[in-house]
Amino acid sequence: MLCAMKIAINALFWIPGRTGGSETYLLELLRRWHDAGADEVVVFAGPGGFKKMQQFANWRHVEAPYDEDNPFARLRAEQLVLPGLLNAEQFDVIFSPGNFLPVRAKAPQVVSVMDLQDRHFPQYFSWRRRAARRVLFSLSAKRADRIIAISQSTRQDLIAVMHVPPKKVTAIHLGVDHSLADVDPARVEAVRARHKLPERFCYLPAKTFPHKNHLVLLDALALLRDRNLIVPLILTGGADVAHEAVLARISRNGLQGQVRHLGFIDFNEIGPMYHAAALLAFPSSFEGFGLPVLEAMTCGCPVVTSDKMSLAELVHDAALVVEPTDADELAGAIARLWTDDVLRAEMIARGRARAAEFTWDRCAALTHAVLAEAARA
Numbered sequence: 001m002l003c004a005m006k007i008a009i010n011a012l013f014w015i016p017g018r019t020g021g022s023e024t025y026l027l028e029l030l031r032r033w034h035d036a037g038a039d040e041v042v043v044f045a046g047p048g049g050f051k052k053m054q055q056f057a058n059w060r061h062v063e064a065p066y067d068e069d070n071p072f073a074r075l076r077a078e079q080l081v082l083p084g085l086l087n088a089e090q091f092d093v094i095f096s097p098g099n100f101l102p103v104r105a106k107a108p109q110v111v112s113v114m115d116l117q118d119r120h121f122p123q124y125f126s127w128r129r130r131a132a133r134r135v136l137f138s139l140s141a142k143r144a145d146r147i148i149a150i151s152q153s154t155r156q157d158l159i160a161v162m163h164v165p166p167k168k169v170t171a172i173h174l175g176v177d178h179s180l181a182d183v184d185p186a187r188v189e190a191v192r193a194r195h196k197l198p199e200r201f202c203y204l205p206a207k208t209f210p211h212k213n214h215l216v217l218l219d220a221l222a223l224l225r226d227r228n229l230i231v232p233l234i235l236t237g238g239a240d241v242a243h244e245a246v247l248a249r250i251s252r253n254g255l256q257g258q259v260r261h262l263g264f265i266d267f268n269e270i271g272p273m274y275h276a277a278a279l280l281a282f283p284s285s286f287e288g289f290g291l292p293v294l295e296a297m298t299c300g301c302p303v304v305t306s307d308k309m310s311l312a313e314l315v316h317d318a319a320l321v322v323e324p325t326d327a328d329e330l331a332g333a334i335a336r337l338w339t340d341d342v343l344r345a346e347m348i349a350r351g352r353a354r355a356a357e358f359t360w361d362r363c364a365a366l367t368h369a370v371l372a373e374a375a376r377a
Helices: 021-036 047-051 073-087 127-143 152-161 185-194 214-226 243-252 267-276 291-298 309-315 327-339 341-355 360-376
Strands: 006-011 040-045 060-063 093-096 109-113 146-149 169-171 202-205 233-236 259-261 279-282 303-306 320-322
Touching: 006 021, 006 073, 021 040, 021 360, 040 047, 040 073, 047 060, 093 360, 109 127, 109 360, 146 152, 146 360, 152 169, 152 309, 185 267, 202 214, 202 267, 214 233, 214 243, 214 327, 267 291, 279 291, 279 327, 291 303, 291 309, 291 341, 303 309, 303 327, 309 320, 309 341, 320 327, 327 341
Parallel strands: 006 040, 006 093, 040 060, 093 109, 109 146, 146 169, 202 233, 202 279, 233 259, 279 303, 303 320
Antiparallel strands: none
16 A cells, blocks of 8 residues: 655656656656555656646646756756755655756655666766766765665666665666557558568667667678578667667678668557567667566567676576677577577567566555655655
8 A cells, every 4th residue: 555645756857758768667657656646746847848747637747947958957957956946845755766866855865776887888978977977876876865776787786886785775677568468460560561671570679879789789690691591680769879880880791681770660669569570689788677678578579688787687587698799699599589489489488477577566666665665764
């Protein structure tokens, strides 16, 4: 049973359509708490998020304006503007689900941490972003009454890298949208026709960040082609810092007719894409969680993924796992799922069973319990 509290939600990090899995996390929690109706909730959001808050009609919404095209403007608003707004009222607890919290706010605070990627791959961050993340992670971890990590991997990072006391950090896995499993076959065929998808294809939904290892996957496909196995690849997600390198590798490997990049797809096409795909290849070197892996397993799409960080934690024995920078090992795993129907059926069954363990109802209930614990402290 939920206990009634007055909760402030710090949603300044949320820029609709541009915040990725963190947006899903925020909205899935808020929908469940809003439907439960047990708490008095005030949501503090930036311009874009404020406009989208009308779906939570029973709550009060407060806008904290900032320039959403400036990545540092949110941080300034969060530390300089938001504390004044929060301290003008009495809250039982403040919840910040976007890595950082408003340090000078007075009420008990809970912060959710996605990952500490900058500590593992500093080369992917500008010096300004690295410096900002280090300072704000440190201040947030010290100020927080409780910290939520979205995986055991992130929890261990917080303890080992940032020396956060273990009792202060709770790992709560995200959920997955299980309605993705029930997609009308007509919708799948409509998406297949719209994007001119091949009958069978390997799928990777990820922005072209270096750690997503698009280049390793392209090398794996070239190895398979040289072994007389042609596996078409469909890529979705935005173009990012490694995009030109991805395009160059497609050309260098002679994969122009075998690989297509669709860019961002509509939210309503996520489920149909997984259902249309023959397999998901997700060889990322670093994930705080790894939602696409669970989404694919929910949809009955077998998975090849990385043995690093949270990904191995999520899949257990329900996917093939590989060293994410080893193109030959990745090629072998893809070939097995592409050609072995018995293995495919086994991985599909295991994947569906494993994904069923991850629900947003559970995530919302456990998160609410941590907020209540912080409010009582």
